Amino acid sequence: MSTIYDVARRAGVSPKTVSRVLNSDGPVGEKTRETVEAAMRELGYVRSNAARMMRAQKSGIIGLITGAISTKNQPSTQQGLPDLYIVQGIQRALETSGMTVMIADTAGRNDRVPHLIDTFLSHRVEGLIYVAEYHQEVNLPHLPDDTPLVLANCFDARGTPAVVPDDRRLQRDLVRRLIAAGHRRIAYLSLRPDMAAGRLRPLGYREALDEAGLSFDPALLQHVDFDQSEIGPQLLWDTIDRMLQLEQPPTVLCCGNDQMAMMVYGILRSMGRKMPDEIGVAGFDNYRAIAETLYPPLTTVDLPYNAIGARSGERLMQLISGDGRDDHSPVLVAGPVHWRGSVTELRPENVISFKTLREEKQ
Amino acid sequence: MSTIYDVARRAGVSPKTVSRVLNSDGPVGEKTRETVEAAMRELGYVRSNAARMMRAQKSGIIGLITGAISTKNQPSTQQGLPDLYIVQGIQRALETSGMTVMIADTAGRNDRVPHLIDTFLSHRVEGLIYVAEYHQEVNLPHLPDDTPLVLANCFDARGTPAVVPDDRRLQRDLVRRLIAAGHRRIAYLSLRPDMAAGRLRPLGYREALDEAGLSFDPALLQHVDFDQSEIGPQLLWDTIDRMLQLEQPPTVLCCGNDQMAMMVYGILRSMGRKMPDEIGVAGFDNYRAIAETLYPPLTTVDLPYNAIGARSGERLMQLISGDGRDDHSPVLVAGPVHWRGSVTELRPENVISFKTLREEKQ
DNA sequence: CGGTGTCATGACATCGATGTCATGAACCGA
DNA sequence: TCGGTTCATGACATCGATGTCATGACACCG
Numbered sequence: 001m002s003t004i005y006d007v008a009r010r011a012g013v014s015p016k017t018v019s020r021v022l023n024s025d026g027p028v029g030e031k032t033r034e035t036v037e038a039a040m041r042e043l044g045y046v047r048s049n050a051a052r053m054m055r056a057q058k059s060g061i062i063g064l065i066t067g068a069i070s071t072k073n074q075p076s077t078q079q080g081l082p083d084l085y086i087v088q089g090i091q092r093a094l095e096t097s098g099m100t101v102m103i104a105d106t107a108g109r110n111d112r113v114p115h116l117i118d119t120f121l122s123h124r125v126e127g128l129i130y131v132a133e134y135h136q137e138v139n140l141p142h143l144p145d146d147t148p149l150v151l152a153n154c155f156d157a158r159g160t161p162a163v164v165p166d167d168r169r170l171q172r173d174l175v176r177r178l179i180a181a182g183h184r185r186i187a188y189l190s191l192r193p194d195m196a197a198g199r200l201r202p203l204g205y206r207e208a209l210d211e212a213g214l215s216f217d218p219a220l221l222q223h224v225d226f227d228q229s230e231i232g233p234q235l236l237w238d239t240i241d242r243m244l245q246l247e248q249p250p251t252v253l254c255c256g257n258d259q260m261a262m263m264v265y266g267i268l269r270s271m272g273r274k275m276p277d278e279i280g281v282a283g284f285d286n287y288r289a290i291a292e293t294l295y296p297p298l299t300t301v302d303l304p305y306n307a308i309g310a311r312s313g314e315r316l317m318q319l320i321s322g323d324g325r326d327d328h329s330p331v332l333v334a335g336p337v338h339w340r341g342s343v344t345e346l347r348p349e350n351v352i353s354f355k356t357l358r359e360e361k362q
Numbered sequence: 363m364s365t366i367y368d369v370a371r372r373a374g375v376s377p378k379t380v381s382r383v384l385n386s387d388g389p390v391g392e393k394t395r396e397t398v399e400a401a402m403r404e405l406g407y408v409r410s411n412a413a414r415m416m417r418a419q420k421s422g423i424i425g426l427i428t429g430a431i432s433t434k435n436q437p438s439t440q441q442g443l444p445d446l447y448i449v450q451g452i453q454r455a456l457e458t459s460g461m462t463v464m465i466a467d468t469a470g471r472n473d474r475v476p477h478l479i480d481t482f483l484s485h486r487v488e489g490l491i492y493v494a495e496y497h498q499e500v501n502l503p504h505l506p507d508d509t510p511l512v513l514a515n516c517f518d519a520r521g522t523p524a525v526v527p528d529d530r531r532l533q534r535d536l537v538r539r540l541i542a543a544g545h546r547r548i549a550y551l552s553l554r555p556d557m558a559a560g561r562l563r564p565l566g567y568r569e570a571l572d573e574a575g576l577s578f579d580p581a582l583l584q585h586v587d588f589d590q591s592e593i594g595p596q597l598l599w600d601t602i603d604r605m606l607q608l609e610q611p612p613t614v615l616c617c618g619n620d621q622m623a624m625m626v627y628g629i630l631r632s633m634g635r636k637m638p639d640e641i642g643v644a645g646f647d648n649y650r651a652i653a654e655t656l657y658p659p660l661t662t663v664d665l666p667y668n669a670i671g672a673r674s675g676e677r678l679m680q681l682i683s684g685d686g687r688d689d690h691s692p693v694l695v696a697g698p699v700h701w702r703g704s705v706t707e708l709r710p711e712n713v714i715s716f717k718t719l720r721e722e723k724q
Numbered sequence: 725c726g727g728t729g730t731c732a733t734g735a736c737a738t739c740g741a742t743g744t745c746a747t748g749a750a751c752c753g754a
Numbered sequence: 755t756c757g758g759t760t761c762a763t764g765a766c767a768t769c770g771a772t773g774t775c776a777t778g779a780c781a782c783c784g
Contacts, residue, residue, distance in 0.1 A: 049412075124363065
C-alpha cells in the first residue's frame with residue numbers, strides 16, 4: 001500500500017506538502033495541490049491510521065463492549081434485542097463526531113471483559129461504553145483515569161456515568177393509559193424480581209393505580225419466570241388461569257415484555273378466550289418484530305433502546321471533552337405508549353368519569 | 363499513557379529489552395525479566411497498537427461491514443436477525459486467530475459502504491467481510507488486490523469468494539420431512555420471487571415433491587409479500603382462505619420464514635382453525651425467539667447463520683494466508699430440520715407406504 | 725531601493741515498538 | 755590458554771504522518 005512518500009515522489013514535492021494537501025494545513029499552491037491530488041488518485045493512496053494516530057497521540061476510536069452479538073442464541077431470549085438497538089443508537093450519536101466505533105463482543109463470557117478492555121487500551125481508545133443486555137448492576141475492572149467510561153443499560157456502585165431505562169415511569173405511563181381507556185382490573189405478569197425491570201416496573205404499576213384511586217389487588221400482580229424452557233409456559237398458563245377464575249377477573253393482562261405477551265396470546269387462544277374483546281393484552285419494549293406482527297397487533301410501551309444508546313454516546317463525548325466528569329447521576333430514558341389492537345377501549349360510559357385522567361395523559 | 367521507554371527507564375534497561383520481554387523474542391535474563399515485568403505492572407503499561415502495527419506493517423484487524431446493527435428497526439423486519447448471527451459466527455471463527463474484529467455498520471445506507479471501506483483501509487485491515495442481511499446479489503466497489511474480501515450471505519457477479527445458505531436444499535429437507543410424516547397436500551407460502559430465497563426455496567419444495575412422486579399443484583404455491591405493513595396480513599389471509607377452500611385443502615402450510623409463520627398462527631386461529639390437528643404450520647430459519655415461544659412451538663428448518671459466519675471467517679483466514687485465492691465457487695451451508703408441535707405426524711396407516719422415504723431421511 | 729511580511733515549500737525531528745547489527749561476558753573444547 | 759560459541763544486552767534505524775522551524779521568492783511600503 002502506497003505511502004505519503006510515494007505520493008510525494010510521484011508529484012515531485014516533499015512529503016510535508018502532501019500532508020498539507022491531506023489536512024488542508026498550511027498554504028499550498030493551486031497547481032501543486034492538483035498535482036498531488038492526481039498522484040494520490042493514481043496510486044489509490046489511503047492514509048495510514050497507525051502512523052497518524054501515533055503522531056497525533058489520538059486514536060479517534062471509541063470502544064464498545066457488548067454481548068449484543070453473541071448472546072442472541074440463548075434457548076429463548078428473555079428480552080428483545082436491547083443491546084443491539086443500544087449499539088445502533090450509539091453509532092448514530094457518534095457518527096457525526098468523526099470517531100470510529102470499534103465493537104468488541106464478550107461472546108457471552110463476562111470473564112473476557114478485562115481482556116477486551118486491554119485490547120481497547122492498546123488501541124488507545126479515547127473512551128469506552130459498556131452495554132448490558134438488560135437493566136442491571138455491573139462491576140467492571142478499574143480503568144486508567146484518563147479513559148472515560150459510560151455504562152449503557154446498566155449501572156454500578158461506584159457512580160460511573162450511566163444511562164438506564166426509566167422502567168418505573170414507563171410502566172406507569174402504560175397503566176395510566178389502560179386506566180384512561182376504562183380498564184379497572186389490570187393484571188400484571190411481571191418479570192423475575194431479581195432483575196431491575198422486575199423490581200422497578202411493579203412500582204410504576206402501583207403508582208398509576210394509586211393516582212387513579214384504584215386499590216391494589218395482590219392477586220393481580222404475579223412474578224412469572226416465563227422463559228424457563230420447560231415449565232415456563234405451564235407456569236404462565238397456571239397463573240393466567242388462576243387470575244381468570246377470580247371473582248372479578250382482569251380485563252387486561254400486562255406482560256413483563258413483548259415476548260411474554262406473544263406466549264400469552266397462544267395461551268389465551270388455547271383457553272378459548274377471544275382477544276381483545278374478552279381480554280386485552282399489553283406488552284413492554286415495543287419489540288416491533290413481535291408487536292406489529294402479532295395478530296392483533298400488540299399494545300405496548302416503547303423502551304427506547306435507541307435513545308439509551310444515543311444518550312450514552314453523547315454522554316461519552318461530553319466526558320471526552322472534559323465536561324461533567326463529576327456528575328454521577330444516571331441519565332433516565334423513557335418512551336411513548338403504542339396503542340394497538342390488543343386492548344379495547346371500553347365503552348364511553350365506563351370511561352367518562354376518568355376524563356380528567358385521560359386529558360392529563362396527553 | 364506510559365510507553366516502552368518509561369518501562370525501560372524504570373527497570374534500568376534498554377527499550378529493546380523491554381520489547382524482548384513483551385514478545386518473548388531473544389533471550390532475557392531471569393532477573394531482568396522480573397524487573398521489567400514489575401515495572402510494567404507498576405506503570406500499568408499497555409502496548410501501543412499504533413506503533414506496533416506501523417513497524418510490523420500488519421494491523422491484525424479484520425474489517426466487517428454489515429447492516430446488522432442499524433437495519434433492525436424497519437417497520438417490520440422480514441427476516442430474523444440473520445446478519446447478526448453471521449457476525450457472531452465470524453467472531454467465533456476468528457477469535458482464536460488473534461485478529462481483532464472491527465465492525466462497521468452501514469446504518470442502512472449502502473452509499474456509505476465505500477466510505478467504510480476507506481476507513482478500514484486506513485486502518486490497514488488484513489481482510490474484509492461483507493455481510494448481507496438476506497441472501498442476495500451485491501456489487502461492491504473494487505478493492506486493492508492485496509486486501510482479501512469474503513461475501514457472507516451474498517454473492518456477486520465477479521466471483522468474489524462467497525458463503526451463502528443452501529436455500530434449495532434446506533427447503534427440500536423440510537418438505538421431505540413433512541412427506542415422511544404423512545403429509546401429501548403441502549402448501550407453500552413463499553417469499554417474493556425477487557429475493558434469492560423466494561426463487562431457490564420453491565425449487566427445493568418441488569424437488570422433494572418430485573422425489574416422492576407427488577404431483578405439483580400450482581394452487582398450493584403462492585408468493586406472498588407479507589411484510590407490507592398495511593395490506594400484508596390481508597394478502598396472507600386471502601391466500602390462506604383460498605387454499606383452504608380448495609377441494610383438497612392442504613394439511614400443512616409451509617411459510618417463507620418464521621415471522622410469516624407467526625402471522626399465520628394468528629390468522630388461522632381467527633379463522634377458527636385448530637393447530638396442529640386441523641392444519642399444520644412450518645416455518646423457515648429456526649428463529650428461536652419465535653419458533654420456541656410460539657404456541658405450539660414451530661416446526662422449522664435451521665438456516666444456520668452462525669455457520670455461514672464461521673465459514674466466512676475461515677475462508678477469509680485462508681485467503682489471508684494465501685490459499686485458494688483462485689477458487690471462485692461459493693460455499694453452500696445448510697442445517698437440520700427442527701420438528702416441533704406445529705405439525706402433526708399423521709397416523710401410521712397413512713405413513714406406512716412411505717417407510718423407505720422416512721428411513722432415508724435419517 | 726532596503727526592510728518587512730506573506731506565501732509556498734522543504735528539512736528534520738518525533739511518536740512507540742521492533743528488526744538488525746554490534747558488543748561484551750561467560751563458557752567450552754582442544 | 756586461545757579461538758569459537760552462546761547468551762544477554764544495547765545502539766540505532768525504521769515504519770508513515772505531521773509538528774516545528776528554516777528557506778527562498780515575491781510583494782508592498784515608506
